[in-house]
Amino acid sequence: MGPSDTLTIDDCRLAPKVLLHDHLDGGLRPGTVAELARECGYLDLPAAGAGELGDWFARAADSGSLETYLQTFRHTVAVMQTPAALSRVAREAVEDLAADGVVYAEIRFAPELHTEQGMTLDEAVEAVLTGFADGEQRVAATGRPIVVRALVTAMRHAARSLEIADLAVRFRDRGVVGFDIAGAEAGNPPSRHQAAFDRMRDANAHFTIHAGEAFGLPSIHEAISFCGTDRLGHGVRVIDDIVLPPGSRPDQRSYPGAILGPIANYVRDKRIPLELCPSSNVQTGAVDSLAEHPFNVLARLRFRVTVNTDNRLMSGTSMSREFWELHRAFGYGWADFERFTVNAMKSAFLHFPQRLELIDEVIKPGYAVLLG
Numbered sequence: 001m002g003p004s005d006t007l008t009i010d011d012c013r014l015a016p017k018v019l020l021h022d023h024l025d026g027g028l029r030p031g032t033v034a035e036l037a038r039e040c041g042y043l044d045l046p047a048a049g050a051g052e053l054g055d056w057f058a059r060a061a062d063s064g065s066l067e068t069y070l071q072t073f074r075h076t077v078a079v080m081q082t083p084a085a086l087s088r089v090a091r092e093a094v095e096d097l098a099a100d101g102v103v104y105a106e107i108r109f110a111p112e113l114h115t116e117q118g119m120t121l122d123e124a125v126e127a128v129l130t131g132f133a134d135g136e137q138r139v140a141a142t143g144r145p146i147v148v149r150a151l152v153t154a155m156r157h158a159a160r161s162l163e164i165a166d167l168a169v170r171f172r173d174r175g176v177v178g179f180d181i182a183g184a185e186a187g188n189p190p191s192r193h194q195a196a197f198d199r200m201r202d203a204n205a206h207f208t209i210h211a212g213e214a215f216g217l218p219s220i221h222e223a224i225s226f227c228g229t230d231r232l233g234h235g236v237r238v239i240d241d242i243v244l245p246p247g248s249r250p251d252q253r254s255y256p257g258a259i260l261g262p263i264a265n266y267v268r269d270k271r272i273p274l275e276l277c278p279s280s281n282v283q284t285g286a287v288d289s290l291a292e293h294p295f296n297v298l299a300r301l302r303f304r305v306t307v308n309t310d311n312r313l314m315s316g317t318s319m320s321r322e323f324w325e326l327h328r329a330f331g332y333g334w335a336d337f338e339r340f341t342v343n344a345m346k347s348a349f350l351h352f353p354q355r356l357e358l359i360d361e362v363i364k365p366g367y368a369v370l371l372g
């Protein structure tokens, strides 16, 4: 497509997409939240109907603070306390992503949040994996195949990260491809969970860390230098280590004269993937607006940027919508989206031959059609 062509969300749905950062408890269908609440007798939902619930989540999450944003998860986690509920949510997530044109996804969740009614950590993981497998089977039959794997997350304010890392290693050949920490970033630095990351490294297993979202460079520094993270969840604040010439705009095609500090250079040199989540960053106040998102600066400076949803319910978004928003803000076309998608696939925690197969057999042929 040429620079004057305009893409719609429906066009973006046609493109093969790869999603590395998506929370299971942030991606429920509003109607499913309502139905599960009825089934389990949860009476605290802030609205009754699917439409109103969807609006409520988007509004409440649009708070300008990560801490307030995170409070909305109380309602989704409350209705995800049985194996049946977890499996259903997992299956629907796979169906929704496949319908949106996602061909590979790593969906994360925190097993420790799903034990309120007696489910064990292992049972929670098994329920999610059952749902993923079920979803994969159903969508394969519709001709929109997708490969989905799980990441298990530990909550950074809690003290169960070593257990969760162990869980990730135990389930490594059954569909769990990595480990993560999430939750309120300020006051809970990555190094608090050093033992868990050491456990992962000892097992030669992969992990990512939410860092550089609500807290800046010190968090990124710890995640890469002490903890040895494979990827950065968000990592958007790496921009704080880059000085642009006065008068630079967020939508330029190149940034000559940009000066990178040591952290930014290291992240770029080592090709550490950034799991960027544009809409989520606007909601939590990490950036002021989509038009001012550092995505474009980082992409033009050739960081390994990837496009992600974070929480589809809380942001009322999808991968196609994130692509479309980036297209509107920065004028990206198919060649750009292919690069971001290949970046993401290269950064996946799947084994190398499977990554290569998806790039060669699915992603490149898909974009070749779009590029004409």
Ligand SMILES: O=c1[nH]cnc2c1ncn2[C@H]1C[C@H](O)[C@@H](CO)O1
Pocket (backbone or CB within 6 Å): 023, 024, 025, 026, 066, 070, 073, 077, 108, 109, 110, 113, 153, 182, 183, 184, 210, 213, 280, 310, 311
């Ligand atoms: O963007 C995020 N930053 C930090 N924590 C997050 C984000 N999105 C979701 N979470 C938390 C809330 C969920 O309950 C938990 C596990 O998915 O992860």
Ligand SMILES: [Zn+2]
Pocket (backbone or CB within 6 Å): 021, 023, 182, 210, 233, 310
């Ligand atoms: Zn996240």
